[in-house]
Amino acid sequence: xxxxxxxxxxxxxxxxxxxxxxxxxxxxxxxxxxxxxxxxxxxxxxxxxxxxxxxxxxxxxxxxxxxxxxxxxxxxxxxxxxxxxxxxxxxxxxxxxxxxxxxxxxxxxxxxxxxxxxxxxxxxxxxxxxxxxxxxxxxxxxxxxxxxxxxxxxxxxxxxxxxxxxxxxxxxxxxxxxxxxxxxxxxxxxxxxxxxxxxxxxxxxxxxxxxxxxxxxxxxxxxxxxxxxxxxxxxxxxxxxxxxxxxxxxxxxxxxxxxxxxxxxxxxxxxxxxxxxxxxxxxxxxxxxxxxxxxxxxxxxxxxxxxxxxxxxxxxxxxxxxxxxxxxxxxxxxxxxxxxxxxxxxxxxx
Amino acid sequence: xxxxxxxxxxxxxxxxxxxxxxxxxxxxxxxxxxxxxxxxxxxxxxxxxxxxxxxxxxxxxxxxxxxxxxxxxxxxxxxxxxxxxxxxxxxxxxxxxxxxxxxxxxxxxxxxxxxxxxxxxxxxxxxxxxxxxxxxxxxxxxxxxxxxxxxxxxxxxxxxxxxxxxxxxxxxxxxxxxxxxxxxxxxxxxxxxxxxxxxxxxxxxxxxxxxxxxxxxxxxxxxxxxxxxxxxxxxxxxxxxxxxxxxxxxxxxxxxxxxxxxxxxxxxxxxxxxxxxxxxxxxxxxxxxxxxxxxxxxxxxxxxxxxxxxxxxxxxxxxxxxxxxxxxxxxxxxxxxxxxxxxxxxxxxxxxxxxxxxxxxxxxxxxxxxxxxxxxxxxxxxxxxxxxxxxxxxxxxxxxxxxxxxxxxxxxxxxxxxxxxxxxxxxxxxxxxx
Numbered sequence: 001x002x003x004x005x006x007x008x009x010x011x012x013x014x015x016x017x018x019x020x021x022x023x024x025x026x027x028x029x030x031x032x033x034x035x036x037x038x039x040x041x042x043x044x045x046x047x048x049x050x051x052x053x054x055x056x057x058x059x060x061x062x063x064x065x066x067x068x069x070x071x072x073x074x075x076x077x078x079x080x081x082x083x084x085x086x087x088x089x090x091x092x093x094x095x096x097x098x099x100x101x102x103x104x105x106x107x108x109x110x111x112x113x114x115x116x117x118x119x120x121x122x123x124x125x126x127x128x129x130x131x132x133x134x135x136x137x138x139x140x141x142x143x144x145x146x147x148x149x150x151x152x153x154x155x156x157x158x159x160x161x162x163x164x165x166x167x168x169x170x171x172x173x174x175x176x177x178x179x180x181x182x183x184x185x186x187x188x189x190x191x192x193x194x195x196x197x198x199x200x201x202x203x204x205x206x207x208x209x210x211x212x213x214x215x216x217x218x219x220x221x222x223x224x225x226x227x228x229x230x231x232x233x234x235x236x237x238x239x240x241x242x243x244x245x246x247x248x249x250x251x252x253x254x255x256x257x258x259x260x261x262x263x264x265x266x267x268x269x270x271x272x273x274x275x276x277x278x279x280x281x282x283x284x285x286x287x288x289x290x291x292x293x294x295x296x297x298x299x300x301x302x303x304x305x306x307x308x309x310x311x312x313x314x315x316x317x318x319x320x321x322x323x324x325x326x327x328x329x330x331x332x333x334x335x336x337x338x339x340x341x342x343x344x345x346x347x348x349x350x
Numbered sequence: 351x352x353x354x355x356x357x358x359x360x361x362x363x364x365x366x367x368x369x370x371x372x373x374x375x376x377x378x379x380x381x382x383x384x385x386x387x388x389x390x391x392x393x394x395x396x397x398x399x400x401x402x403x404x405x406x407x408x409x410x411x412x413x414x415x416x417x418x419x420x421x422x423x424x425x426x427x428x429x430x431x432x433x434x435x436x437x438x439x440x441x442x443x444x445x446x447x448x449x450x451x452x453x454x455x456x457x458x459x460x461x462x463x464x465x466x467x468x469x470x471x472x473x474x475x476x477x478x479x480x481x482x483x484x485x486x487x488x489x490x491x492x493x494x495x496x497x498x499x500x501x502x503x504x505x506x507x508x509x510x511x512x513x514x515x516x517x518x519x520x521x522x523x524x525x526x527x528x529x530x531x532x533x534x535x536x537x538x539x540x541x542x543x544x545x546x547x548x549x550x551x552x553x554x555x556x557x558x559x560x561x562x563x564x565x566x567x568x569x570x571x572x573x574x575x576x577x578x579x580x581x582x583x584x585x586x587x588x589x590x591x592x593x594x595x596x597x598x599x600x601x602x603x604x605x606x607x608x609x610x611x612x613x614x615x616x617x618x619x620x621x622x623x624x625x626x627x628x629x630x631x632x633x634x635x636x637x638x639x640x641x642x643x644x645x646x647x648x649x650x651x652x653x654x655x656x657x658x659x660x661x662x663x664x665x666x667x668x669x670x671x672x673x674x675x676x677x678x679x680x681x682x683x684x685x686x687x688x689x690x691x692x693x694x695x696x697x698x699x700x701x702x703x704x705x706x707x708x709x710x711x712x713x714x715x716x717x718x719x720x721x722x723x724x725x726x727x728x729x730x731x732x733x734x735x736x737x738x739x740x741x742x743x744x745x746x747x748x749x750x751x752x753x754x755x756x757x758x759x760x761x762x763x764x765x766x767x768x769x770x771x772x773x774x775x776x777x778x779x780x781x782x783x784x
Contacts, residue, residue, distance in 0.1 A: 248709075
């Protein structure tokens with residue numbers, strides 16, 4: 001089925017695959033038996049190389065280059081020694097070209113030809129460490145530590161990424177799916193592959209429907225797992241971790257503490273203001289300035305009081321009319337002493 | 351055996367058990383006890399793909415196995431495969447066999463999964479309630495203030511503690527640009543307000559907003575590395591008048607070297623405008639004695655989180671800040687950190703779908719000022735060290751509502767008596783999330 005050059009992006013996989021072929025056979029799975037059928041709905045068949053077509057059932061060994069076919073109601077799941085699972089949907093044809101796995105190094109090789117229907121690949125150790133490859137008539141798909149679903153649509157394919165990195169290449173272009181829930185569509189070997197797009201719920205639901213047992217089917221099992229048994233093992237009982245964006249945390253603490261800092265600063269300033277205006281009066285040292293209420297126009301009817309204070313390098317005169325905010329006049333020597341400057345200006349705070 | 355070595359040995363033993371169960375399962379695929387043990391052990395190892403393969407096979411045998419669908423939804427959710435998670439949560443929710451507790455969970459998680467599939471994703475947390483502070487006025491321990499180097503008694507030492515009603519809200523929006531880098535535009539909004547029962551001059555209002563793109567960097571080679579430049583601004587009011595406004599910009603780099611560890615160094619600059627209410631007038635000039643003054647502030651920080659296991663994680667953020675105020679006595683260098691241990695656990699009642707959380711935390715901040723404040727004490731350079739010790743608790747009741755609380759002891763140590771005080775606070779009230 002290989003009529004086009006494998007793009008350079010898969011060269012890394014070829015190099016690793018070459019290493020895998022040199023692995024001692026002592027650690028490998030059987031070269032003939034690539035996996036086991038763990039679930040099957042009829043009619044699903046296998047045709048070993050040079051052999052005749054046989055019906056698949058639970059426990060059947062799948063051999064190298066065996067062609068697995070399902071009809072309009074048949075589905076199957078094959079499990080491999082490295083924990084990879086391959087689910088084959090209705091009206092599908094898959095050939096396992098090669099499966100080699102060394103459990104000591106977790107290296108290996110997985111290559112399959114997929115020519116029709118729907119399949120889901122859930123990667124195991126080989127996919128995580130060496131990469132896996134699925135060849136279709138219109139594109140080669142490299143899988144790195146990934147889960148994907150591939151659906152034939154007419155003569156083209158839809159490749160849906162669920163996890164990991166998926167490289168899709170044809171004769172003239174290449175795309176990589178990096179985000180779960182994104183897909184690429186390949187219409188032919190000679191058509192540019194467009195960028196990944198969010199897969200529609202309809203396309204996903206249709207793929208799921210092709211992959212699962214229909215009503216009345218039980219995957220070849222004579223007795224079935226139940227929710228009661230599943231509950232005994234705690235299935236479904238766990239709760240997901242809370243989303244930090246929807247929960248309090250250090251961020252919340254920071255906001256509250258920032259508010260406390262603001263109010264503390266304001267309160268400390270107010271305390272200081274009050275303390276400054278409460279300094280005991282010294283004997284009057286000069287004429288007082290007329291007072292003006294801040295922000296108002298009322299003229300005080302009683303004489304203002306003057307409360308001089310003692311400061312470094314000069315004096316502070318605090319003048320206040322009853323019911324008004326204090327007016328502080330810093331005498332020249334005071335301010336200059338504070339700032340260490342030689343100017344003669346004396347700011348007035350009113 | 352040291353704890354780390356013990357953990358490694360336990361992981362090796364669990365992986366060996368997983369391998370044993372895999373072989374047994376292949377020999378007897380319809381021995382469901384073996385399969386379910388395999389699912390449990392694989393989940394413990396966070397080998398979610400192995401668990402998913404086994405669960406999807408169980409659905410071959412019984413397509414109505416509702417608990418398998420719920421479990422698959424949660425496993426796909428953990429892996430970030432929200433499209434598959436939503437599919438399985440919907441399938442489980444459509445089943446008449448789903449018991450009430452599981453239905454609660456499915457109805458909680460399905461909207462979260464569907465939200466992740468939207469281009470515009472909103473999240474939010476709101477809390478309101480009551481807060482008590484033993485020293486909201488930040489009155490100094492000694493009852494004395496330094497004024498021009500002299501000790502002056504407080505004029506109103508009894509006005510110290512108070513209750514308030516408060517509201518706090520954080521809202522975020524991520525707008526997904528739907529490229530393979532995972533680029534988004536992140537918008538964040540924070541609001542916090544308090545209404546004191548007695549000391550209304552300290553009523554607080556605070557709002558902050560920021561916006562910026564988060565850009566994935568070489569996701570093919572560097573998984574989960576992103577950079578975010580942003581602009582930020584805030585407004586605040588105290589006692590009904592404007593207090594501190596700021597505007598600025600920053601940049602952060604988020605990295606996830608492995609799935610359990612995230613680190614985010616960042617730099618931020620802000621221009622502050624502070625109304626210190628000196629003797630009833632606006633401005634921040636002579637006589638402005640507080641730590642915060644108008645000017646610039648530069649902050650370098652490294653936020654990090656490490657997930658110890660499925661239930662516990664550590665969050666920490668060391669930082670350094672340089673405040674360059676217009677008044678030199680309000681300029682300072684500050685270093686510190688905050689850290690918390692997030693501990694999640696199953697709620698006491700099975701119908702509650704979300705985990706409960708307790709987070710003990712600590713914050714330490716040490717500031718050293720450039721110059722003595724002539725109005726306070728011209729001979730003493732101010733040095734402050736603030737400590738905050740507290741516990742935060744979150745108790746969701748259903749998918750969207752719950753209660754939360756916080757208890758904190760704060761201590762401000764300073765070499766100037768004006769700024770030496772402590773404060774015990776307790777806050778509690780209902781919350782909402784979406």
